[in-house]
Amino acid sequence: MAIKKRKKDLNFFERIYIVEIIKGMILTLKNMFRPKFTMEYPEVKFEPPASYRGRPVLVLDENGKERCVACGLCSRVCPALAIEVRAAETELEKERYPELFEINMLRCIFCGFCEEVCPEEAIVMSKDYELVFTNREDAIFGKDKLLVPIENLKDRIEFLRRFK
Amino acid sequence: MNIWEIIIITIVKILIAITTLLLSVAYMVYFERKISAWAQNRLGPNRVGYKGLLQPFADVFKLLLKEDIVPEAANKTLHTLAPFISLFVAFATYAVVPIGPTINLFGYEIKLVVADVNIGILYVLALTSLGVYGITLAGWSSGSKYSLLGGIRSSAQMISYEVSMGFSIAGVLLISESLRPIDIVNAQYGLMWNAIIQPIGFITFVVSAFAETNRLPFDLPEAEPELVGGYHTEYSSFKFAGFFLAEYANMIIASCLIVTLYLGGWQIPFIDKFGLNPALTTILQVFAFLFKTAFVLFVFIWVRWSIPRFRYDQLMNIGWKVMFPLSLVNIIWVAILIMIFKI
Numbered sequence: 001m002a003i004k005k006r007k008k009d010l011n012f013f014e015r016i017y018i019v020e021i022i023k024g025m026i027l028t029l030k031n032m033f034r035p036k037f038t039m040e041y042p043e044v045k046f047e048p049p050a051s052y053r054g055r056p057v058l059v060l061d062e063n064g065k066e067r068c069v070a071c072g073l074c075s076r077v078c079p080a081l082a083i084e085v086r087a088a089e090t091e092l093e094k095e096r097y098p099e100l101f102e103i104n105m106l107r108c109i110f111c112g113f114c115e116e117v118c119p120e121e122a123i124v125m126s127k128d129y130e131l132v133f134t135n136r137e138d139a140i141f142g143k144d145k146l147l148v149p150i151e152n153l154k155d156r157i158e159f160l161r162r163f164k
Numbered sequence: 165m166n167i168w169e170i171i172i173i174t175i176v177k178i179l180i181a182i183t184t185l186l187l188s189v190a191y192m193v194y195f196e197r198k199i200s201a202w203a204q205n206r207l208g209p210n211r212v213g214y215k216g217l218l219q220p221f222a223d224v225f226k227l228l229l230k231e232d233i234v235p236e237a238a239n240k241t242l243h244t245l246a247p248f249i250s251l252f253v254a255f256a257t258y259a260v261v262p263i264g265p266t267i268n269l270f271g272y273e274i275k276l277v278v279a280d281v282n283i284g285i286l287y288v289l290a291l292t293s294l295g296v297y298g299i300t301l302a303g304w305s306s307g308s309k310y311s312l313l314g315g316i317r318s319s320a321q322m323i324s325y326e327v328s329m330g331f332s333i334a335g336v337l338l339i340s341e342s343l344r345p346i347d348i349v350n351a352q353y354g355l356m357w358n359a360i361i362q363p364i365g366f367i368t369f370v371v372s373a374f375a376e377t378n379r380l381p382f383d384l385p386e387a388e389p390e391l392v393g394g395y396h397t398e399y400s401s402f403k404f405a406g407f408f409l410a411e412y413a414n415m416i417i418a419s420c421l422i423v424t425l426y427l428g429g430w431q432i433p434f435i436d437k438f439g440l441n442p443a444l445t446t447i448l449q450v451f452a453f454l455f456k457t458a459f460v461l462f463v464f465i466w467v468r469w470s471i472p473r474f475r476y477d478q479l480m481n482i483g484w485k486v487m488f489p490l491s492l493v494n495i496i497w498v499a500i501l502i503m504i505f506k507i
Contacts (some may be wrong), residue, residue, distance in 0.1 A: 018367075021471060032202040040207070087265040 046129070049158035053112050053125040055141075056103060058149040059157075066147060067122035070098040074114035075122050082107035083114060099145060105131055106139045116164065124156050165272065174218055178280045188410040190220035193195040198467050203469040224405070232401040237307025246305060247406030250298030254413035257291045260284040261420040262346050264430045264450040276450065277346065284345040285333060289419065290324075292376055296322040299378075299395050301383055302407070310361050314394035317476065318385035320377055322484030329372035331491035333425035334496040335365040336425050349429030361501065365494035366426045368487050371403065373418040375483070378411060380468040382479060397489070420462035 013019045048054065057069045070087030083090060088099035114123045126148060133139045150157070165171075194209065195297020201208030209216035234243055264276035281287060296319050336358050337343060340351035352358060359366040375382040385393025396407045423429060430453040435445055441443065474482070 025466060025470045028203050028466060031205065032199070034205055036205050037201075038205070038207045040210075114378050 012091040230401040240307040242305035246302035250410035303395035325375040328487035369401035
């Protein structure tokens with residue numbers, strides 16, 4: 001019976017390794033001269049696509065009013081318990097607005113559930129990924145930091161309408 | 165030369181050697197980080213200074229400013245002593261490495277080596293095998309099992325490689341008929357480099373040098389997956405920097421030795437045929453030595469990113485069953501060469 005050659009059986013040159021090692025080293029050397037694809041971050045900013053989930057923001061409508069009706073669904077669904085909403089009513093009939101809307105960015109895990117559950121398209125994930133704080137109080141974002149004009153969020157809302 | 169002149173010249177040489185070694189160690193770290201980055205298509209350090217050239221100083225300051233922690237279970241004296249043993253051994257080896265031929269400066273004949281001793285190679289072998297004490301003591305005195313394992317692995321590795329290293333050098337000594345590093349370099353005149361006439365010895369020596377300096381693929385004393393860090397797990401701040409320095413100094417010295425023993429030292433083949441003036445020739449030769457050393461250092465880093473780490477038993481298998489017989493074959497080969505060609 002002929003001895004079957006197995007795939008893992010190495011030939012002589014493979015067994016003395018030297019040739020294989022040199023092959024591997026040449027591969028590494030070639031790699032050193034390939035173009036680098038590192039982005040030099042603070043100078044060159046990364047422009048995320050519409051599907052990117054940056055920090056959650058509240059949408060400020062064309063006429064300067066917030067869309068949020070303080071239903072509290074986002075705060076309910078938030079797995080990290082990062083969102084706090086306190087509702088109040090307006091003069092208008094059946095209109096509510098968030099008197100207080102806070103997201104603790106130390107807890108937020110950018111899961112996007114709040115955006116998914118929002119019936120009013122009022123809370124969406126933005127493209128903002130630069131989050132820096134020097135103390136824990138600064139990490140609690142109130143309405144002043146959360147409200148963003150709708151013009152800046154066009155492609156995210158577009159994306160949500162197409163794929164959500 | 166009277167005795168005082170000799171002492172002053174030697175002190176100057178020592179100072180120059182130590183400063184260049186310290187500086188080159190610092191820049192070695194930069195060099196390594198850059199090449200590692202290139203091998204992975206990254207940019208590497210480029211923030212501090214032009215193209216990141218001041219990075220080594222930033223690293224040093226950071227290391228010095230860190231808190232120095234000594235574990236409760238540690239043997240305090242040995243724990244402090246260990247990095248200095250490693251450092252001392254690494255720096256002391258440098259004394260016998262010749263970086264150029266004899267030069268004539270201000271009417272003095274100056275040899276470009278700190279100590280021109282006639283047992284240079286024995287001195288190197290003796291000191292490099294002492295290096296393992298620093299590592300083993302560090303592992304043992306830390307009072308941590310991970311560190312202890314790292315130290316023990318290191319000693320097992322050293323024992324496996326010392327023998328084949330010694331035997332590979334024997335081939336060189338047979339040809340040059342001297343233990344003095346300058347004579348060894350002189351014996352490699354023209355293209356009679358030891359790397360060319362005894363390739364097997366060259367390979368075994370280079371592999372042993374990699375093992376000796378604890379570089380990949382043989383960096384068993386330090387292995388994050390199984391040892392947390394290695395023999396230096398319990399070290400921080402300046403003492404850790406000591407090991408760091410020693411490792412890179414070892415690497416530079418290993419490259420110097422490879423160049424001296426096998427790649428012709430400062431020799432540039434057939435430079436005397438061009439009829440250059442002697443001063444220029446000397447300068448070129450010193451640069452040739454530095455260039456060759458830099459190239460070997462580049463190979464050290466290059467290999468690091470090409471070959472994965474050897475397993476513990478594989479390493480000893482190679483050391484005893486492959487390298488040792490190969491180095492014996494090399495000695496026989498050299499003996500035959502000498503018999504036939506009367507080199």
